[in-house]
């Protein structure tokens with residue numbers, strides 16, 4: 001494509017996270033090949049990424065205002081082969097991820113690190129599906145990835161030094177601060193945040209306080225930036241429920257199972273900001 | 288909001304005030320600093336940009352896309368009025 005390979009990253013999955021990671025990279029002058037399974041999703045992704053780039057610029061998230069990278073969207077994973085690093089950001093479903101990781105791993109040459117953006121599936125578990133487990137690590141970007149400065153980096157038991165160094169250098173190029181942790185279900189941030197959101201929803205369901213009151217307390221008393229339920233809407237309630245279920249299965253802690261209020265919203269299709277309504281109403285969806 | 292009532296600076300200000308107070312569920316004086324009061328989160332800030340563009344058929348580009356232009360209802364009114372070429376009072 002005329003770019004030096006080191007200037008291009010691949011992102012697989014063009015949902016909430018794939019988009020915001022892509023916007024981050026483009027805003028920092030890095031080219032992106034973005035893969036998803038439908039042309040419709042990719043079309044929506046292109047439009048939203050264009051808005052996110054403006055949003056990032058608006059918030060001063062791209063220091064030095066480099067010329068934005070170019071975006072290539074595709075339905076074919078074979079196009080990721082030339083990237084310097086591949087970031088997997090597909091639906092939080094362990095068997096689906098296993099399949100896609102195996103596919104990516106057989107497409108990219110040795111030496112290209114694989115990153116999973118899973119919220120909490122252990123890296124060791126995903127490593128079973130790839131050809132070179134030493135080249136796989138977790139990088140847990142937060143949404144919106146182009147605004148939140150820090151990422152959680154998960155070093156799996158088999159992750160090698162070379163892959164770690166390469167991944168940390170890509171993250172530095174993207175302007176991210178990093179904290180490296182060991183592998184465990186939910187790592188650190190999802191292990192703490194997801195159950196808190198689940199409990200916040202239970203508090204609302206039990207009638208102790210309204211959605212707004214819960215968030216105002218967590219913000220005003222405890223300094224949480226938005227409150228847990230606004231954060232839930234930003235994450236996407238379907239993804240949150242998936243991640244909680246996986247966390248419950250892998251820790252054996254049944255209180256982590258997504259609570260009824262959360263499930264009810266997911267069944268109704270009220271998935272948070274991405275559908276215009278979750279715990280809060282957002283009016284028209286940002287398109 | 289209808290475009291008819293929004294062609295004067297006054298109409299623009301009224302329409303923006305309605306939108307902002309509707310979304311933050313609070314009264315919003317035209318000179319209140321929305322960022323300082325924590326009313327406008329970074330996500331909502333961008334929604335404001337998109338909303339103004341759609342509601343007033345303007346494009347907010349380049350140097351206009353800065354937070355100072357969205358800090359207050361007054362500032363947003365001045366921006367929209369300028370982009371639409373509407374007469375503004377000298378102090379707006």
Ligand SMILES: NC(=O)c1ccc[n+]([C@@H]2O[C@H](COP(=O)([O-])OP(=O)(O)OC[C@H]3O[C@@H](n4cnc5c(N)ncnc54)[C@H](O)[C@@H]3O)[C@@H](O)[C@H]2O)c1
Nearest residue numbers: 013014015016017036037089090091092118119143235239
């Ligand atoms: N939403 C968040 O705030 C957040 C934060 C950190 C990490 N994560 C994690 O990031 C990942 C993505 O989450 P999301 O919120 O973006 O989910 P999402 O549901 O918004 O998007 C997932 C995307 O993956 C696509 N996809 C599914 N199968 C695919 C395949 N075989 N090939 C290519 N694309 C495929 C879907 O079409 C969809 O567009 C998940 O692992 C999630 O747990 C999410």
